[in-house]
Amino acid sequence: MIDQKLNQVKTLFSQMEQALIAYSGGIDSTLVAKIAYDVLGDRALAITAVSPSLLPEELEEAKIQAATIGIKHELIETHEMDNPNYTSNPVNRCYFCKSELHDTLKPLAIKRGYAYIVDGVNADDLQDYRPGIQAAKERGARSPLAEVGLTKTEIRQLSQQLGLPWWDKPAQPCLSSRFPYGEEITISKLQRVGRAEIYLRKLGYNNLRVRSESDTARIELPPDQIQEFVLNTDLPNLVAQFQSYGFIYVTLDLEGYRSGKLNQVLGRELAIRS
Incomplete structure (x- = not known):
C-alpha cells in the first residue's frame, strides 16, 4: 500500500515535469523534496522561507537535509510580521502566513518557469483546523502527499524506507x-x-x-x-x-x-x- 502511494507521488511529479517545493525542512516537505529530486533531478527546486517564526537551528537542519538529498535549495525572506492580520494572532493566523509565503513564491516560480508549486501537506492535516491550506490552494499550490492519501505515520515509514536519517524528526511548526x-x-x-x-x-x-x-x-x-x-x-x-x-x-x-x-x-x- 505504501509503495503504491509512493509510486503515485512519483507519477504526479513526472507529470509536472518541473516543480518548486515550499520546503520548511520538516519531515513532510523534506519527503516531498526527496521524491521530487529523485524524479525530476535539477528540474526540482526547494525554497525555504526565512522569517522570525523559524528557529535558526531549524533553518540549518533544512540546509543540511537539502544538501544530503542533493536538491537545489534557495532561501527567500517573507514578511508576515509586517501584516497586522497575522501579528494580531486571530484563529485564522496561518491563512495570512501561507498567503504571504505563496504570494512570495508564485512570482518567483513564474519568473523561473516553474508551472507548479508543491507543499508538504499530508492527509492527516486535512482533518485538523488548518486555514493555511486554504490560502495555499487559492494560489494554486499542489499537495502530493495529501492527494495520494499519505498519513503522517506513513510518511515516517516511507522516509525510513528511503533511508532518510531524519525519519523520526519531531514535528516543528512555526x-x-x-x-x-x-x-x-x-x-x-x-x-x-x-x-x-x-x-x-x-x-x-x-x-x-x-x-x-x-x-x-x-x-x-x-x-x-x-x-x-x-x-x-x-x-x-x-x-x-x-x-x-x-x-x-x-x-x-x-x-x-x-x-x-x-x-x-x-x-x-x-x-x-x-
Whole structure:
C-alpha cells in the first residue's frame, strides 16, 4: 500500500515535469523534496522561507537535509510580521502566513518557469483546523502527499524506507503556534520562545513545546517524560534561564504534549455557541 502511494507521488511529479517545493525542512516537505529530486533531478527546486517564526537551528537542519538529498535549495525572506492580520494572532493566523509565503513564491516560480508549486501537506492535516491550506490552494499550490492519501505515520515509514536519517524528526511548526489566539505576536516573544525550546533540547528533550501566554511559559513534554524531567532537571537553574529570556513564570503542563492543543479552545467555543 505504501509503495503504491509512493509510486503515485512519483507519477504526479513526472507529470509536472518541473516543480518548486515550499520546503520548511520538516519531515513532510523534506519527503516531498526527496521524491521530487529523485524524479525530476535539477528540474526540482526547494525554497525555504526565512522569517522570525523559524528557529535558526531549524533553518540549518533544512540546509543540511537539502544538501544530503542533493536538491537545489534557495532561501527567500517573507514578511508576515509586517501584516497586522497575522501579528494580531486571530484563529485564522496561518491563512495570512501561507498567503504571504505563496504570494512570495508564485512570482518567483513564474519568473523561473516553474508551472507548479508543491507543499508538504499530508492527509492527516486535512482533518485538523488548518486555514493555511486554504490560502495555499487559492494560489494554486499542489499537495502530493495529501492527494495520494499519505498519513503522517506513513510518511515516517516511507522516509525510513528511503533511508532518510531524519525519519523520526519531531514535528516543528512555526513558533507563532506557541501563543494562544488573540495574543499579539512580536519578534521578541518569538525569540524568547525559541531560546527556551533550544535550552530544553540541549537538555535532551526533543519532542516538546514551550507555550507562551503573557509572561508565563508552559512547558509541554510527552507524558512519559514528565516524571523524569521533574526528578532530573535543575529546576531553579531552568527557571533562571527562562527568566533571562524574558518570562516571569515557568510552569509544566501535567497533561503533557499533544499536537494542536491550542486548537482545543476552538471546539469549546463552538460548543458554547451551539
